[in-house]
Amino acid sequence: MKLTQIKYKALAAAFVLASVVTASCSKDAPNEDTVATDDVVTDDTPPAFDINSITDTYYDMAPVANIYQWGYRNVHDPSIIKNGNTYYCYSTDVAFGAEVQPGIQVRTSTDLIQWNFLGWVFPELPAMGKAFIQSKGGAPFNALWAPYVTKVGSEYRLYYSLSSPTPRLSVIGLATATTPLGPWTEKGLVVTSLADASIQTNAIDPTVIVDQSGKHWMYYGSAWDGIYMLQLNPSTGLAMSSGDKGIRVAQRGSTGNSINGNIEGPEIVYNAQFNKYYLFIAYDWLQTKYNVRVGRSDSAEGPFLDYAGNDINNDLDDSPMILAPYKFNGHSGWQGVSHCSVFKDDASQYYMAHQGRPGENSFFMDLHVRPVYWTEDGWPIVSPERYAGVAQTAIASADLVGNYEQIILGYQVVPGYSAEQTDPNFQTSVSLKLDAGGTINGDANNTWSYTAPWLTLTWGGTWVDKLHVERGRDWENKIESTILLSGLNNAGTAIWGKKVQ
Template identity: 45%
Template sequence: MQILRNLFRYGTYVVICSVGLACVACSEKSDEPSNNAVNYDPNIPDDYSAISGKENASKWGPYNLHDPSIIKHNGTYYIYSTDVAYGPNGQCGIMFRQSKDLVQWQFRGWLFDGVPAKELAFMQTYQPGYRQESIWAPYIIKVGDQFRLYYSVPGNDNLKLACIGLATSTSPEGPWNDEGIVISCLPSDNYNAIDPSVVIDAETGRHWMTYGSYSSGIYMVELDPTTGFRKNANDKGKLLAFRKRVHDAIEGSEIIYNPELKKYYLFVSYDWLEDTYNVRVGRSDKPEGPYLDYFGNDMAAVGDNFPIITAQYGFKGHPGWQGFGHCGLLRDSNQYFYVSQARLASNKYLMVLHVHRMMFTSDGWPVISPERYVNVPQYNISADSVAGKWEVIYLSSVTRQNIAWYATFNADGTVSGYFNGETISTGRWNLANGELMLQLNDHTVKARLSCEWDWENKRRTICFTGLSEEGRSAWGKKIYR
């Protein structure tokens, strides 16, 4: 994140069950959305350039957002994020916003007026003339009655100088107390003290913090549950995830626990935040790892990992999205959500909040719905509902936009049309035991189904999301025309 980054920074768990052929279990059921009788359109334009200036900050809602962290408290969702804006309209102090439904968001402003004092003193000591330009990648967690907000303070002009600070409050809205520096790095250190996140061991109660970006990968260090600081003040922790070389782009780590599967999932972002950002994941039986990828490889070992959960993509009738990474994760009762920024492909400096429903395959891997979350009613998805015309996206590339191709799921269980730009010569589909199985040429995909809002065609639809044998996400949405 630090390398060149300063130059560009500004600029439900759906529970699947088996009822007959298949059922998506939800609190409300309705008929298939062919009549589209109720309009769930959130009326949120993707291009917000006309209101991007700070004088319109009250209208930002889901806009001007990067590196979000999310929490729910007393029925309200809160997101904290990096200081960014389209154009030179930002401010330094951690942006935050709130929502009652994960769809309509209210921008609340900035938590701090600049960098807090203790962290500022550190930066000024090691970089004379330090400029308070932005605070990056906050992470929020509640411990007992206390809210703990970890955040990153980066050096100016690409200097690999940074610290992770901690602020506390009795309310997610503040006021916040500056507790001080949790960990820091100097330019000579082989790690990067930014992008914090915290996970608590569900069995032992031990606290662990992940952090790191580019320089030597992602680290994990144990925290003192009482103070929120490192258990051993001299401990930088151990390596948790790496790529092929020092300075390869890996950052934005966050871990979520699934108590039903009894697994911890480590999400990390690869590559450049403006376009080729893509998210990978590994899993472990313990929060401290090791985290193994789709093929059983240790994420701390040399090499890139799978599966790929997100990458740049585009459905028909829309310019598409890129820079889709650095996610926050939320378990809300029996539902899971993935939140991150995505950049409009027609203007990569427009950064929009994406909230997506997250599910788990029968093999226990997380996947996200291809459409942004709107709380449309769920209904029994039968084989008759699946049959029809679909737009299908396969995340085969991280360097270009993955576009949608038309495919028809025929009533006889065959699939015709196109997949990933190639004519489907061998295509089959089957819906059984709550899972959609697809054979698309040489690829086999296990997918989950859900009811979603079609943002491009402005109507209700059904979507699938799954993983292929290559560990790449395959997405689809049904087209009703």
């Protein structure tokens, strides 16, 4: 077995990726002389899935010998699509302390909780992407990153990222299939980037949308010159104009002469309820401060505006930040919570999938899936807890009375990348009490009111938090159902809450 050690996204990350040989197995053939008897009982029914088997870390499960039991484990940069009753998840070739073959990992689920590892899209690096990098004097990493999957007509289109140790020598390629599980056929390279003096972003991290007029657009990019938008040919899924790189639609702010951190991993969705396009973007270093920002537009071509009405293509750090490293009581916290996939089920309930890295050890990568809700004025918010299929029974005002842990998703600017952003900047919980008389924390200056599903917290007549109320699992305390709060205040800061009785 040939081992190849690489760095993730051409920066100093601690993943080891390599080839692995997988072997099939089967039950032994029964002995023809064996005679069945009535008192021999066999039961091949698999044990019922236990949600408590989902753990933050998985030292014992990490070896490649367990790869088909990985499930939610070792998921980075997910892209999720639903077909029939099944969700399909495609993700980066990476694992904790294990050597994995390149090819884009594939998982399935019918409930967004229990995931099954099925294999890979490709048996090896795609020939077209590999050949391009080699033709420019580079050697591709032995891994594919950040796939994106979509369906156009009866065709599934899967976009992959292939990069190299040579800075910005990268490609985004396209493969197609008639089913979510392939077989997949390479169709060409959509966009490339070179290690030269040109102004361009790195050609990785694609996401695609068909706008309301029928035009196809790809958004992509990591670091360098921000997030780009490129028009695609609807018939082929490749660039409308060969060699086109697109134009920039989003960038980061600076502190002095230093960029405030990375910008990458876009995701684009259209919400018909508000007739707007939403561009979700990953900020900062993927192992620690990784967080999710969002801008919205009336057009897929932008401009995308932040909560304050600023064009996110300006030299600013934009809000709202709707997901960031956080820590509830009694838990090591979750960091690296970005590069998201946003999708919806048949009932038009939106979800956000992303990696989560436990504070205990930031090299583990767990798949998190969270419900997404929308404020009354059309901004996405995400649940403070992962989806667990909890029944959404009615919640009355009396049910809200009690003690909570509250998290305010603040942010500290730390310009730089892996070397500078070693601290995840966890946002930690504080105590919050909703009193029976409508006050907060026993203070008559702070009040609450409730019109389902929205809870309004008013702080001294200045700050107003508008929070969506739901039932959900308390993952930190393994409580099957509690009350969860998520929303924005009047400054666009995300506010979370979890009832702890």
